[in-house]
Amino acid sequence: MDMDAFLARLQNYVTLPGPTRAAMSSVRHVLRQMPRGKSIINEGEVLKRVHVIQKGWAIRKRILEDGRRQILNFLMPGDIFDLQAMIDSRSDHAIETITLCEVRSIPTQEFLALVSEHPALASALWWSTVQEEGILREHIVRVGRRNAIERISHLLIELRRRLILSESADADESVSLPLSRQLIADAVGLSPVHVSRTISSMRRMGLVSANGHLRVLDWDSLASIAGYDDQYLHLDARPLDMTGCVNVGDRETTA
Amino acid sequence: MDMDAFLARLQNYVTLPGPTRAAMSSVRHVLRQMPRGKSIINEGEVLKRVHVIQKGWAIRKRILEDGRRQILNFLMPGDIFDLQAMIDSRSDHAIETITLCEVRSIPTQEFLALVSEHPALASALWWSTVQEEGILREHIVRVGRRNAIERISHLLIELRRRLILSESADADESVSLPLSRQLIADAVGLSPVHVSRTISSMRRMGLVSANGHLRVLDWDSLASIAGYDDQYLHLDARPLDMTGCVNVGDRETTA
DNA sequence: CGCTCGGTTGAGATAATTCAAGTGCAGTGG
DNA sequence: CCACTGCACTTGAATTATCTCAACCGAGCG
Incomplete structure (x- = not known):
């Protein structure tokens, strides 16, 4: 596969010219394979590189002193992270x-x-930042103002949607998600046992199947339970004419 | 006041050269006064301008179909918003x-x-975007993994910290915050009555006073209850040498 | 003066948590 | 091939945090 996951994703909304694509594939980089459960970046770590997920899934997370964990977001193929390495x-x-x-x-x-x-x-990249902020905001709503079944349903739908955008899944295909109860719990701010119970009841309703991997059977009902609305992903976004703009050149900084 | 709130805030981490400051104050703009409770931007609205809060406070919010409200963030003097107008x-x-x-x-x-x-x-601006993302992420942790008193304390501390950065408040001054129970509730994902109860108990502990406006008496205890850590505000950030970089010029896009 | 609106407080209801025991499967080693 | 272990998941029962409903209070305002 020479087609880069990152490229594939960006092409969703900007058609990159040939030379740009060429430059992207020839840029100096390291490609690492990592097993599950390995840390890519630690909290407080100094950032020196920009990363792109090529295959597989990762999470952004924060751990509180007493061990509580909050998953901030899921990262999937084509997602770029640590862009903030550029200033911070x-x-x-x-x-x-x-x-x-x-x-x-x-x-x-x-x-x-x-x-x-x-x-x-x-x-x-600017677009991808806007989208990511949208995702963060929606996550706040999910966790702050929705109940257990809504939270879980909403999360599952978002993940599928993004998976389709990343071209790792087809729209009709009944996507199977690599999520444990514990992961879902830490993402949506519930306890793993309550997640388990809620998913059991979703299974009884015929919404999902959960033998081994989690698999959604009825996306439409799920979306209506979750009150899901795509808008925050900004899939309709079209770049404005930014000709001659945003030239972050030399800086005049002190401190 | 010729010193712009926006300028003041940016100066926290980048010293802007004289001509830049001059250009900023002479750029074409509209300055509007708005009473409390007025909508600046509606959900779904087409964005045509970038905004800066000059004085006063505003909120970002999402309303669900059934009326539940989630406050995503507070905006205070110097905060810029709708930068995404540039692409979306x-x-x-x-x-x-x-x-x-x-x-x-x-x-x-x-x-x-x-x-x-x-x-x-x-x-x-890039810095301010990074900071804003940090604030959003911390809000997720707050709402997802903290209990009532932690959520409220953590929010209050963040707001004071940002207020100081915006130069609308002094560090020693015991800041008074324009927050109703309802606002706090919708920000941290609780009911207004539970917020009221929690604040009452904080008052009994000598942490805050709440006759009319909310006022914090003991920031240190509050911070230790909340497990507050500044890191996510990236106050230490220093711009990298971006010389010659990020020139968003012409675009090669298709629909 | 009488309203309205935000805040407070109580009592009962509910959603979600904790603790704990049990199930089932996948991997390992005999 | 079978037992043994570990791990994620499930389920039950008791507990707790938070919510809802409702009454009441007090300040500001026409």
């Missing part, structure tokens, strides 16, 4: 694989050079 | 004033031109 030295959260993963890392400087030479890429 | 036409959430506000709006195109001519500004 330390990560405020950790990143960990939850399946076998292939992760590509690009040194910050190389990445910046790439972006500066390929404007369409800058615009694409 | 529709807002996925609403913005509403919660005090008397002064809001400055700049047409997207003018703003883009400003940024493109003043690289230090681009770097500053």
Whole structure:
């Protein structure tokens, strides 16, 4: 597979010119295979590279002093992270694989050079930041104002939607998700046993099947239970004409 | 007051050169005064301008079909919003004033031109985006994995911290916050009556006073109850050398 | 003066948690 | 091939945090 997951995802909304695509595939990088449960970035770690998930799933997470864990987001093929390496030295959260993963890392400087030479890429990254913020906000709503079954349903639907965008899944295919009860619990702010109970009842309703891997049977009912609305993913977004704009060149900084 | 709240805030981490500051104050804009409770942006609205809170407080919020409300974030003097107007036409959430506000709006195109001519500004905006994402993530942790008193304490501390950064408050001054029980409840995902009860008990503990406006008496105890840690605000951030980077120029896009 | 609105407080209901025991499957070693 | 162990999941029962409903209070305002 020479088609990069990252590229595939970006192409959803920006058509990247040939030279840009070429430059992206030839940029200096490291491709690492990592087993499940391995930490990619630790909280407080100094960031020196930008990463792209090539295969597999990972999570962003925060751990409180007493061990409580909150999953902030799921990362799947094509997702880029640690863009903030470009201005900020330390990560405020950790990143960990939850399946076998292939992760590509690009040194910050190389990445910046790439972006500066390929404007369409800058615009694409800006879009991906907007989308990610939307996802974070929706996660707040999910956890803050929805009950157990709504939270879980809403999460599952988002994940499928994003999986389809990443081109790792087809729309009709009944996607199977690599999620344990514990992961779901820490993502939506419930206890694992309550998640288990809730999923059991969803199974009884014929919404999902859960022998081994979790599999959704009825996306439509799920969406209506969850009150799901795509808008926050900004799938309709089209880049504005940014000609001649946003040239982050030299900086005049002190401190 | 010729010193712009936005400028003041940006100066926290990037020193903007004189010409940049001059350009910022002379950019074409509209300055609006709005009473409390007025909507600045509606969910789904097409975004055409970038906004800066000059005075007062506002909230980002989402309303579910059945009326449940989730406050996503608070906006205070110096906060900029709708940067996403630059690529995306529709807002996925609403913005509403919660005090008397002064809001400055700049047409997207003018703003883009400003940024493109003043690289230090681009770097500053990138920082502010990173900070905002950090705030969103911390809000997820707050709502997902903390109990009532922790949520409320943590929120209050963050707000004070940001208020100090915005230079609308002094560090020693015992800040008074324009928050109703209902607002706090919708921010941290609780019912207003439970918030009221929790605050009552905080008052009994000598942590806050709440005659009329809410006022914190003991920040240190509050911080230790909340398990508060500044890291996510990235106050230590220093812009990297982005020389020659991120030139979002022409785009090669198709639909 | 009488309203309205935010806040407080009580009592009962409910959603979710904790603790604990039990099930079933996958992997390992004999 | 079978037993043994570990681990994720399930289920029950008791507990707790939070919610809802409802009454009441007090300040601000026409």
